[in-house]
Amino acid sequence: MVATPLHVRVAIVGGGATGAMIAWHFLRARSDLGANALAVIEPRARLGAGQAYGSNDPEHRINVPASRMSIDTQAPEDFSAWLDRDALEATDPDAFLPSGDIYPTRATFGIYLAARLEPEQEAGRLWHVRNSVTSIRKISAGWAIETDGDTQLVADAVVIATSHPAPSLPKPLRTVANDPRVVANPWAVNALDELAPDARLVIVGTGLTMADVVASATAHGHHGPIIAFSRRGLRSRGHASTSPDPLGDFTTQPARTARELLNRIRAVLASHPDRPWQDVLDAVRKQGRALWAALSTPERKRLIRHLRPFWDVHRFRVAPQIEQTVDRRLSDGTLQILAARLEDAEANPSAICLTIHPRGDATTHIEADRVINTTGPNHAGILAVPYLHGLAQDGFVEADPVGLGLHTTFDHRALARGVAQERLFIAGPLSRGTFGELMGLPEVTANAEAVASLLASDAVTPHQHSFIEA
Numbered sequence: 001m002v003a004t005p006l007h008v009r010v011a012i013v014g015g016g017a018t019g020a021m022i023a024w025h026f027l028r029a030r031s032d033l034g035a036n037a038l039a040v041i042e043p044r045a046r047l048g049a050g051q052a053y054g055s056n057d058p059e060h061r062i063n064v065p066a067s068r069m070s071i072d073t074q075a076p077e078d079f080s081a082w083l084d085r086d087a088l089e090a091t092d093p094d095a096f097l098p099s100g101d102i103y104p105t106r107a108t109f110g111i112y113l114a115a116r117l118e119p120e121q122e123a124g125r126l127w128h129v130r131n132s133v134t135s136i137r138k139i140s141a142g143w144a145i146e147t148d149g150d151t152q153l154v155a156d157a158v159v160i161a162t163s164h165p166a167p168s169l170p171k172p173l174r175t176v177a178n179d180p181r182v183v184a185n186p187w188a189v190n191a192l193d194e195l196a197p198d199a200r201l202v203i204v205g206t207g208l209t210m211a212d213v214v215a216s217a218t219a220h221g222h223h224g225p226i227i228a229f230s231r232r233g234l235r236s237r238g239h240a241s242t243s244p245d246p247l248g249d250f251t252t253q254p255a256r257t258a259r260e261l262l263n264r265i266r267a268v269l270a271s272h273p274d275r276p277w278q279d280v281l282d283a284v285r286k287q288g289r290a291l292w293a294a295l296s297t298p299e300r301k302r303l304i305r306h307l308r309p310f311w312d313v314h315r316f317r318v319a320p321q322i323e324q325t326v327d328r329r330l331s332d333g334t335l336q337i338l339a340a341r342l343e344d345a346e347a348n349p350s351a352i353c354l355t356i357h358p359r360g361d362a363t364t365h366i367e368a369d370r371v372i373n374t375t376g377p378n379h380a381g382i383l384a385v386p387y388l389h390g391l392a393q394d395g396f397v398e399a400d401p402v403g404l405g406l407h408t409t410f411d412h413r414a415l416a417r418g419v420a421q422e423r424l425f426i427a428g429p430l431s432r433g434t435f436g437e438l439m440g441l442p443e444v445t446a447n448a449e450a451v452a453s454l455l456a457s458d459a460v461t462p463h464q465h466s467f468i469e470a
Contacts, residue, residue: 006127008039010455011145011155013133013387014162015042016050017441018428018448020113021071022159023047025452027120035124039153041145043132047121048113051163051187053106058092059215061319062109063208064239065101069109069441071116073449076442082112094321099241103319129153133387138396143424157423157455160397160414164377164405164429165385170204172355173373176347183372192217195370198224202354202366205374206230206337211318213372214335215325226335227366229356230375233339234313238323240276246283247275254294258303261291281314285437292436300402300433316440345371379404382430396421400433408434412451427451 010026012019023040030037040047044054062069070078080102088095088104095104120126131147136158138144145153166185169177176182183191186209195201201217201224203210210228217226248268255261268280284291295303318326329335343363344355351367358364383392383399388406391397391414398416400407407415408431414421428447432438438447 005144005152005154006036006039007142007154007156008036008127009033009155010038010157010159011143011153012038012040012159012161013136013145014050014160014428015040015044015047015128016054016161016163016428017048017052017110017113018163018444019050019159019161020048020117021445021448022161022427022452022455023120023126024071024113024116025449026455027125029452029456033125036127037125039127039129039155041129041131041133041147041153043130045130046110046114047117047128049107049110053110053113055106055187057212057216058105059219059322059325060106060212061095061103061321062106063317063319064441066104066109067101068244070445071113073442073445079109079112082115083108097320101320103321135387135390137390138394157425159425159427159451159455160388160406160430161427162385162430164379165381166378167205167373167375168378168381169373170342170375172342172345173204173371176345176352176371179347179352181347181352181368181370183370186213186372186374191372192220192222192370195220195222196224197221199369200224200351200367201226202352202368202371203228203374204230204342204371205376206233206235207312207374207376208236208316208318209374209376211236211322211326213374214329215322218325218329223334224369226329227338227368228335229338229340229342229358230309231339231341232309233337233359234309235326235337236313236316236318238320239317240278242276244282245275245279246286247272247279248283249287250284251287251290251294254291256294256296257299258295258307261295261303262307277314278317285315285443288437288443289435297401300436304402304404315437377429382406391424392416395419396424397426400431402433404433405430406433410434412447412454425451425454 012022019040023038067077067080070076072078095102129151131149131151133145134148135146136143142154142156143158169184203213206228255264269277339359340356342356346353352371354366382405383389388397395416397414398407406426408426409415409420412425414424414426428444429439437443
């Protein structure tokens with residue numbers, strides 16, 4: 001027997017950090033709504049975890065101090081205040097730095113988000129649907145949502161708040177994709193299973209996830225050789241030793257080209273040699289939305305192609321504890337970071353054999369007992385997600401013009417074929433193509449607050465539906 005769909009005012013697809021924050025802000029703003037006001041569809045057991053904060057690896061830490069992370073931009077130290085420092089000191093003393101900064105595990109931040117939502121779940125106003133969405137269809141009564149479980153919903157408004165798809169293998173590695181020694185998704189729980197202490201480990205990619213893999217492997221007792229490479233060989237940078245103090249005005253007369261923006265950043269850096277570069281990049285980050293809006297689509301594409309790799313390694317900084325591990329492995333010679341291009345891969349019984357072309361050097365061959373892909377989100381694959389593919393075919397969503405996610409209006413509505421969709425919203429990193437800087441906190445928090453505010457102010461009268469039986 002097919003269950004009668006449950007009606008909710010709002011359905012959020014994705015219960016990671018973005019979805020959890022939208023839910024919290026929406027329900028705070030609409031205290032007048034009763035039971036089943038909102039559903040969050042998320043297969044993970046805990047809301048707030050998601051891809052970013054769902055890792056249970058104790059080596060995976062937040063990348064900024066706890067004092068700069070919060071569910072609420074009006075209470076920027078909410079997470080820090082929530083932390084039980086005595087318990088943390090007993091279970092994770094490495095979280096505390098001599099500077100006074102605290103870098104707990106990413107899972108801890110996920111638990112904090114879940115704790116903030118718990119009262120709404122207990123009150124019955126928030127319903128956690130532990131399934132994955134398989135289809136979303138526009139119907140006269142709103143949006144019909146089907147899942148891979150027994151649950152079906154009809155929602156007045158839908159928010160797509162999922163993260164980007166997992167990394168896809170570089171083309172040369174696809175010929176060995178089925179070999180268990182090749183790990184396509186570095187976030188898979190078995191990525192380091194049965195890794196011998198002296199195993200030859202090759203990491204494709206040299207950013208934040210590479211650093212996570214090195215830290216995790218080292219904590220598991222690995223001391224064998226590691227080779228990490230990417231086209232530019234850029235490694236994520238660390239934090240300044242001083243407190244953040246953003247420096248530079250880049251928006252009074254914003255740059256109209258990627259080159260002009262780069263030159264202006266370089267000029268501020270050159271004119272303040274006494275200040276850490278992090279202060280200048282922090283100013284760019286805080287002004288990122290206005291800077292992005294000032295660029296034409298061709299200039300945005302040029303920035304992504306030529307400058308994004310450099311921006312990412314300066315913007316997304318590695319936690320000091322992880323940085324120390326990477327530095328130690330580099331110093332003792334068990335880690336090499338190369339600028340190289342992957343040309344070929346083949347599997348034989350004793351190893352995965354990779355052919356790489358290091359920059360400025362001859363093509364060479366390396367052998368690996370484990371290859372882990374850390375090349376970053378598969379932006380191009382977003383419309384391969386089945387329910388998004390269906391929405392695209394029906395004309396409700398499309399990829400954004402610069403290839404970072406889904407096309408979105410400035411008021412967060414899905415945009416397709418030139419039409420802004422009513423009551424279909426895109427939130428978080430998937431809307432990065434419209435807003436530019438939208439991959440970390442506090443930008444994700446501010447984005448979630450804006451989406452929640454739109455939902456809360458929506459005065460459209462809800463439709464009447466039957467409720468699903470318990």
